Amino acid sequence: MLPPFIIEQIRKREADERASYEQPVVEIPLPRPRPRTVERPSDDEPRRGVIILDL
Template sequence: MLPPFIIEQIRRLEEEERRQRDVNRPRLELPLDYDRPRPKVEREEEKPERGVIILDIA
């Protein structure tokens, strides 16, 4: 078993490597249209009730 300070150093090195990979990774920035009004989202309470009715004609 490794001493705790060695484990902590390994963890820090891995985090730093991951950070460097993320910084160097190519990324695409999408233009966002903030001026466009957002469509109204219908909430669950505002939706009309729907259901199934089963009639047994016997």
């Protein structure tokens, strides 16, 4: 059997470990992401881009 002071040290260590796991967690409220809106080009504007022709 273990001496009483060793048993007390083991209990103290276990209590310290439990206390470190049971610390409250702070939750930071984050803004919700906005849904992306897809901008479609209107028919009034000409399409712009790059065309590569190989001659």
